[in-house]
Amino acid sequence: MRVGVVTFPGSLDDVDAQRAVVLGGNEAVPLWHGDHDLRGVDAVVLPGGFSYGDYLRCGAISRFSPVMAEVVAAAGKGMPVLGICNGFQILCESHLLPGALIRNDHRKFVCRDQRLRIDNNRTPWTSSYDEGAEVTIVLKNGEGGFVADADTLDRLEGEGRVVARYLDANPNGSVRDIAGISNDRGNVVGLMPHPEHAVESLTGSGTDGLGFFTGLAERTFA
Amino acid sequence: MPKPEILDPQGKAVHGALPRLGFSGVTDVRQGKRFELTVEGEVTDAVLAEVDKMAETLLSNPVIENYTVRVEALADEVSA
Numbered sequence: 001m002r003v004g005v006v007t008f009p010g011s012l013d014d015v016d017a018q019r020a021v022v023l024g025g026n027e028a029v030p031l032w033h034g035d036h037d038l039r040g041v042d043a044v045v046l047p048g049g050f051s052y053g054d055y056l057r058c059g060a061i062s063r064f065s066p067v068m069a070e071v072v073a074a075a076g077k078g079m080p081v082l083g084i085c086n087g088f089q090i091l092c093e094s095h096l097l098p099g100a101l102i103r104n105d106h107r108k109f110v111c112r113d114q115r116l117r118i119d120n121n122r123t124p125w126t127s128s129y130d131e132g133a134e135v136t137i138v139l140k141n142g143e144g145g146f147v148a149d150a151d152t153l154d155r156l157e158g159e160g161r162v163v164a165r166y167l168d169a170n171p172n173g174s175v176r177d178i179a180g181i182s183n184d185r186g187n188v189v190g191l192m193p194h195p196e197h198a199v200e201s202l203t204g205s206g207t208d209g210l211g212f213f214t215g216l217a218e219r220t221f222a
Numbered sequence: 223m224p225k226p227e228i229l230d231p232q233g234k235a236v237h238g239a240l241p242r243l244g245f246s247g248v249t250d251v252r253q254g255k256r257f258e259l260t261v262e263g264e265v266t267d268a269v270l271a272e273v274d275k276m277a278e279t280l281l282s283n284p285v286i287e288n289y290t291v292r293v294e295a296l297a298d299e300v301s302a
Contacts, residue, residue: 057283064280093283100285102224107231147228147286173229 001216004031004041006071008062012049013084013196020196021045024213033065043080043124043216044071046087048140048194058101058143059089068094080124080216081188085141088180088190097183097190098156099148104141105173113205114139114193115167116179120160123182125189128211128218135208138197139171139179146174146181146192156181163189223254228286257281265293 003021005028007014018028029041033051038044052061062068068090075081075096083091091097104110113136118129129135148156153176156162163180170177172192180191195209224230230252237251259276261269274291282289 056280060280060283092285098285100283102228102286103231105229105231107235145229149227 001026001042002029002040003027003213003216004029004038004044006031006033006044006046006067008033008049008051008065010050010053011047011086013047013194014049016194017045017047017084017196020199020209020213023199024210024215025217026213031067033062033067035067036070038067038070038074043082044074045196046071046081046083046090047196048085048087051086051090054086054143057089057093058086059091059093062086062090063093072096075183075188078185078187082125082212083188083190084194084196085144085192088192089143091188091190096188097181098152099146099181101141101143101192102145102147103143104145104171109140109142110144110171111140112138112171114171114179116164116193117167118163119165120163120182120186122160123163123186123189124216125191125212126163127215134167135211136198136205137193137195137209138204139193141172141192144172144174144192146178148175153178159184161186164191164193223252223288225286225288254287255281260296 003026005014005017021028029039055061072094089101092100116135116137118126118133121127121129121131161182162178163182166177166179179193182189195212198204198209199207201207233251233253240248259273277289277291278284
């Protein structure tokens with residue numbers, strides 16, 4: 001699969017995401033925030049970082065970049081979109097996902113190897129995992145506390161749209177230990193931890209994150 | 223302003239700092255944002271409606287924040 005990785009001004013993990021996409025058996029296509037087309041990609045990753053300096057609110061300005069108009073339109077037609085960390089914030093600001101990410105409840109930046117449980121393996125990004133799989137994936141954020149109103153949370157839970165949940169300690173005050181969610185169709189996934197940093201044993205905690213990037217290719221060959 | 227039910231870690235930090243500086247009697251602190259927009263000409267209802275749209279679309283995130291729009295004269299217009 002051809003997977004586009006968007007670089008915004010201030011993106012930090014775009015090159016790591018491209019590398020993870022390739023290690024997952026796909027072709028990585030760099031996309032620029034000012035692009036008006038998606039260059040024929042089959043899926044898009046919005047990487048982590050501090051797009052537009054996190055000015056106003058994290059993801060608030062990126063949402064209005066030209067490439068996001070294309071991403072929103074493509075997501076509406078079912079294209080798989082994965083937003084990691086800042087990418088998750090952009091997806092919430094774009095209303096592709098419900099809720100919002102606010103400052104960590106303990107007010108400090110957190111950087112750790114985080115245990116997670118994959119609660120939904122029916123998305124194109126998590127289909128390589130067994131449902132209930134417990135994995136360790138790097139987490140690093142300052143504004144990673146997921147919030148939404150009670151009705152939205154109940155709907156997310158009821159429809160099985162909580163994709164991943166924090167295990168052991170909750171690192172940022174996210175409600176109901178939510179680490180990642182999907183849209184109702186399942187093609188758009190937002191995730192606060194960074195699977196693209198957990199794809200090679202040389203660096204990081206292991207390779208538990210690779211599954212987020214191998215599922216797409218498996219789907220193509222299925 | 224962050225909605226009342228949304229945790230405000232920054233406000234909490236400020237609240238915690240006040241007693242350390244000897245200020246007492248404050249029971250809660252909430253921290254928000256203020257934008258000052260300068261517009262061309264008269265602030266008509268149409269202009270105000272447009273500013274309201276800006277507040278809803280870009281300046282605030284209605285999922286976690288409430289906002290109010292208020293009209294004020296520029297300082298140099300007040301003194302003129």
